[in-house]
Amino acid sequence: MVGVSAEDAALHDVLARAQGGDGEAFGEFYRRFSRRVFGLCLHVLGVREDAEDATGEVFLRVRGALSRYDTSQPLDAWLMRIATNLCVDRLRRRQREGRLFAPGADEAVEGQAAEPSPLAEMMEKEQREIVAQAMEALPDRYRVPIALRYYAEMSYDEIAERLGQTRQEVATSLFRAKQRLRRTLAPASEAP
Amino acid sequence: MSCPTEAVLAVYADGELPPEEARRTEAHIAACPRCQPLVEALHGESRLLTRLLDEAVATEPAEAETSWADRVTALLVVVAAGAGIQALWRWLGTLGEQTSVSIVDTRSLMVSALFEAVFYLLREGASMLTSFMTVLGLFFFAAGFVGLWYWRRRTAGVMVLTALVALAASSASALERRVVKDGNVTIPADETIDDSVFAAGETVSVDGIITGNLLVCARRVSVRGTVKGDLVALGQRIELDGKVEGNVVTAGEELAVRGPIGRSLHAFVKHAGIDREAKIEWDSITFAQAADLEGQVGRDLLVFAGITNLRGDVARHASAWTGHLKVEGPVKIGGDFTAHTADKDHLNVDSRVTVVGKTETHFESDKPKGSGKGSRYASPSFYVWKTVWLAAAFLTGLVLSRLWPSFFAYRLGNTSSILKPLGIGFLVLVAAPIGILLLGVTLVGLPLALLLLALWIASLYLSGIVVGGIAGRALLERRGAVPPPPFPLALIVGLLVVAVAASIPYLGGLVRFCVLLLGLGIATVQAARTWRGTATPSVSP
Numbered sequence: 001m002v003g004v005s006a007e008d009a010a011l012h013d014v015l016a017r018a019q020g021g022d023g024e025a026f027g028e029f030y031r032r033f034s035r036r037v038f039g040l041c042l043h044v045l046g047v048r049e050d051a052e053d054a055t056g057e058v059f060l061r062v063r064g065a066l067s068r069y070d071t072s073q074p075l076d077a078w079l080m081r082i083a084t085n086l087c088v089d090r091l092r093r094r095q096r097e098g099r100l101f102a103p104g105a106d107e108a109v110e111g112q113a114a115e116p117s118p119l120a121e122m123m124e125k126e127q128r129e130i131v132a133q134a135m136e137a138l139p140d141r142y143r144v145p146i147a148l149r150y151y152a153e154m155s156y157d158e159i160a161e162r163l164g165q166t167r168q169e170v171a172t173s174l175f176r177a178k179q180r181l182r183r184t185l186a187p188a189s190e191a192p
Numbered sequence: 193m194s195c196p197t198e199a200v201l202a203v204y205a206d207g208e209l210p211p212e213e214a215r216r217t218e219a220h221i222a223a224c225p226r227c228q229p230l231v232e233a234l235h236g237e238s239r240l241l242t243r244l245l246d247e248a249v250a251t252e253p254a255e256a257e258t259s260w261a262d263r264v265t266a267l268l269v270v271v272a273a274g275a276g277i278q279a280l281w282r283w284l285g286t287l288g289e290q291t292s293v294s295i296v297d298t299r300s301l302m303v304s305a306l307f308e309a310v311f312y313l314l315r316e317g318a319s320m321l322t323s324f325m326t327v328l329g330l331f332f333f334a335a336g337f338v339g340l341w342y343w344r345r346r347t348a349g350v351m352v353l354t355a356l357v358a359l360a361a362s363s364a365s366a367l368e369r370r371v372v373k374d375g376n377v378t379i380p381a382d383e384t385i386d387d388s389v390f391a392a393g394e395t396v397s398v399d400g401i402i403t404g405n406l407l408v409c410a411r412r413v414s415v416r417g418t419v420k421g422d423l424v425a426l427g428q429r430i431e432l433d434g435k436v437e438g439n440v441v442t443a444g445e446e447l448a449v450r451g452p453i454g455r456s457l458h459a460f461v462k463h464a465g466i467d468r469e470a471k472i473e474w475d476s477i478t479f480a481q482a483a484d485l486e487g488q489v490g491r492d493l494l495v496f497a498g499i500t501n502l503r504g505d506v507a508r509h510a511s512a513w514t515g516h517l518k519v520e521g522p523v524k525i526g527g528d529f530t531a532h533t534a535d536k537d538h539l540n541v542d543s544r545v546t547v548v549g550k551t552e553t554h555f556e557s558d559k560p561k562g563s564g565k566g567s568r569y570a571s572p573s574f575y576v577w578k579t580v581w582l583a584a585a586f587l588t589g590l591v592l593s594r595l596w597p598s599f600f601a602y603r604l605g606n607t608s609s610i611l612k613p614l615g616i617g618f619l620v621l622v623a624a625p626i627g628i629l630l631l632g633v634t635l636v637g638l639p640l641a642l643l644l645l646a647l648w649i650a651s652l653y654l655s656g657i658v659v660g661g662i663a664g665r666a667l668l669e670r671r672g673a674v675p676p677p678p679f680p681l682a683l684i685v686g687l688l689v690v691a692v693a694a695s696i697p698y699l700g701g702l703v704r705f706c707v708l709l710l711g712l713g714i715a716t717v718q719a720a721r722t723w724r725g726t727a728t729p730s731v732s733p
Binding site for chain 2: 035038039049155171
């Protein structure tokens with residue numbers, strides 16, 4: 001077969017066996033994708049312990065749903081969708097009123113940014129740790145769209161659907177979130 | 193065409209503008225020297241975000257290297273814990289000589305440990321304690337420092353420190369008028385103070401009248417006058433010859449009551465002496481190594497002590513959990529009389545004693561016993577109680593995991609993940625009661641102190657359950673369960689392991705102690721983490 005690497009073939013094999021109910025194959029599947037799923041849970045939930053817990057639950061769901069998975073779909077997107085649904089549910093439960101993603105007061109105003117310097121320069125220093133902390137410090141309504149867009153690489157439409165928002169609201173949240181990240185990171189990057 | 197806003201350009205850079213608008217924007221950018229670099233930077237930013245978010249996952253705590261500071265802290269803590277255990281052990285030995293060992297159960301142990309800490313402060317640190325505010329200041333300073341170190345995030349650290357400073361300042365200013373420190377404090381017989389008084393010093397004597405509450409911390413406390421409110425006294429020797437119209441709460445080494453108390457007496461002391469002239473209108477609750485109770489009690493009497501001598505009347509029920517109980521003279525007990533002692537020989541009740549209600553006696557020796565210490569394993573009740581404990585712990589654990597799942601999210605991995613909570617647990621076990629006591633003697637801190645005390649007591653019980661849940665999961669995961677095992681299964685397995693390990697003869701005590709430390713430590717660590725995780729620090733502009 002042209003275009004299918006040995007790794008893809010191996011994954012295909014693992015997937016097929018896991019779908020057939022092979023526990024060992026599912027273990028392999030878990031090892032391959034747990035980091036990716038954990039990452040989404042971490043960025044969406046913002047708390048490491050919750051993310052670890054949620055990752056476990058995602059794989060429980062995945063195990064149940066694996067037999068129904070259509071192999072023609074991209075696997076990553078499918079996993080990201082399951083993980084997103086679970087994490088967003090958890091966030092909603094965490095904030096009982098369910099108005100989790102309602103736009104905040106400061107979002108109402110739309111306009112030219114006060115400081116138009118994008119993140120790129122200040123993040124060149126590869127301050128992973130600082131970026132991770134800045135992400136954690138973002139309110140849910142900003143952190144979640146960022147995670148879904150830039151980690152799970154979902155489209156605006158898909159994010160809007162998952163969060164029950166309009167496309168415009170997603171765009172605004174993303175814009176505001178990045179502004180906040182810039183502001184949070186600016187003093188850190190100036191330090192020696 | 194004027195330049196699109198940055199918000200529009202950001203959507204464009206994400207490739208999410210509607211086709212028509214995207215085409216227009218593209219045409220504009222191609223010709224605009226301002227927008228072009230901005231869009232390029234936005235593209236770069238998106239790519240960078242994707243990469244950094246991916247890399248941020250790689251810094252997993254389990255894989256992160258243990259820092260040197262953590263290792264040194266863990267080492268220090270282990271040394272401190274070892275010294276602490278040794279000291280506790282030696283002290284328990286001396287206690288055993290004076291009391292029947294059977295009453296040295298965890299309950300009285302905890303109370304005694306608390307006393308010992310206070311005694312130590314009073315005895316060894318008497319010179320330091322002459323300025324009580326210094327100690328209080330040091331405590332707040334230490335707490336603030338720990339807060340800063342623990343919540344390294346700046347805003348949170350500053351918040352904690354500010355809160356502590358504010359608390360210290362407010363309690364200090366509230367007390368300012370009546371704070372008397374250093375040396376000997378005397379309120380003379382002809383003086384009436386129309387306020388609550390806080391006094392600290394080497395010796396504090398009250399001969400006059402205080403219309404409010406009296407809070408006192410001194411090596412020697414003597415009240416010969418009148419306190420119209422409550423009396424909270426912390427000291428090595430506390431003598432109450434005068435009159436207290438409210439409640440009396442005391443902690444210290446030696447308590448002598450020779451005057452009337454208008455409400456209840458709560459005493460946590462080594463020796464409690466309630467004389468014939470003393471009359472307690474409400475309840476008398478005493479935790480002591482030795483208690484001589486001669487005064488009258490207007491309601492219930494409750495004693496936990498090594499040796500108890502009861503010679504005064506009790507209007508309602510009298511209950512004693514004690515190694516040795518002697519009831520002498522024409523004592524009248526208006527309600528039920530319940531005595532728990534080591535054996536029949538340790539209970540002496542005079543023939544002149546009259547009990548209106550029921551009389552119940554319980555002897556340690558009555559419990560089925562073979563020869564030697566291991567005999568309790570032969571008794572069915574041992575297993576019944578263990579099962580009851582397991583069931584209760586299981587249910588509590590389930591509830592706890594629903595309410596605060598993060599308590600059980602702790603991972604036992606490398607050595608430092610065990611040593612760190614052990615150390616923190618030891619600090620919490622020892623430092624919390626001291627902090628609570630110090631907080632409790634300030635007017636403002638009292639409600640907070642009571643709340644903390646309740647939390648602390650609850651955490652003593654919950655620690656075993658937390659450890660059970662975590663250990664169970666760790667065990668099952670090690671067995672190779674790939675998706676994490678269901679929590680109830682992990683909990684019951686872990687609780688069984690804890691229960692069995694804690695019942696091993698001789699070693700069980702040490703296991704229980706370690707489990708207690710570990711649980712306290714984990715609960716503290718997780719509570720701090722949760723707090724950090726959910727708190728959203730304000731973003732500085």
